[in-house]
Amino acid sequence: MEEDIPPGHVSLSSPMMPSSLPGSSDPATVYDFFWLTEDSAWATWATRIDTQPIPANTSFRRIIVPSVDTVRYTFLLDAAVRRGFPTLIVGPTGTGKSVMVHKYLYSLPGEEYVPPNIIGFSARTTANMTQYLIDAKLDRRRK
Numbered sequence: 001m002e003e004d005i006p007p008g009h010v011s012l013s014s015p016m017m018p019s020s021l022p023g024s025s026d027p028a029t030v031y032d033f034f035w036l037t038e039d040s041a042w043a044t045w046a047t048r049i050d051t052q053p054i055p056a057n058t059s060f061r062r063i064i065v066p067s068v069d070t071v072r073y074t075f076l077l078d079a080a081v082r083r084g085f086p087t088l089i090v091g092p093t094g095t096g097k098s099v100m101v102h103k104y105l106y107s108l109p110g111e112e113y114v115p116p117n118i119i120g121f122s123a124r125t126t127a128n129m130t131q132y133l134i135d136a137k138l139d140r141r142r143k
Contacts, residue, residue: 105118
């Protein structure tokens with residue numbers, strides 16, 4: 001039977017997602033894998049973790065330990081930004097959402113993207129405070 005699927009799309013004969021993680025008997029979920037289009041195969045997010053050692057002269061507060069979660073969220077954030085989709089990242093306090101987004105935004109090429117204007121919000125942030133923070137970072141020029 002010939003499949004009626006456009007070229008470049010996943011075919012019905014593509015392999016199923018593995019039921020467990022490599023080297024583990026624990027059941028896997030769809031969140032543990034991503035599809036490698038160039039290989040037509042499933043891969044774990046762990047394969048994308050940067051395993052290079054952290055340079056010895058790096059200050060402690062600048063260290064971000066890569067994990068499956070940071071790799072997964074950075075991949076999804078990158079996909080959304082490159083396609084121009086608005087993105088909201090939510091989660092419990094202290095899980096590194098802001099740090100991950102800051103690292104990503106500052107890594108964007110300057111010739112393609114405007115430098116980020118980071119504004120911290122809290123329950124006490126007002127509209128006037130937000131306007132002031134934006135205006136304070138703008139370069140005002142007079143004629």
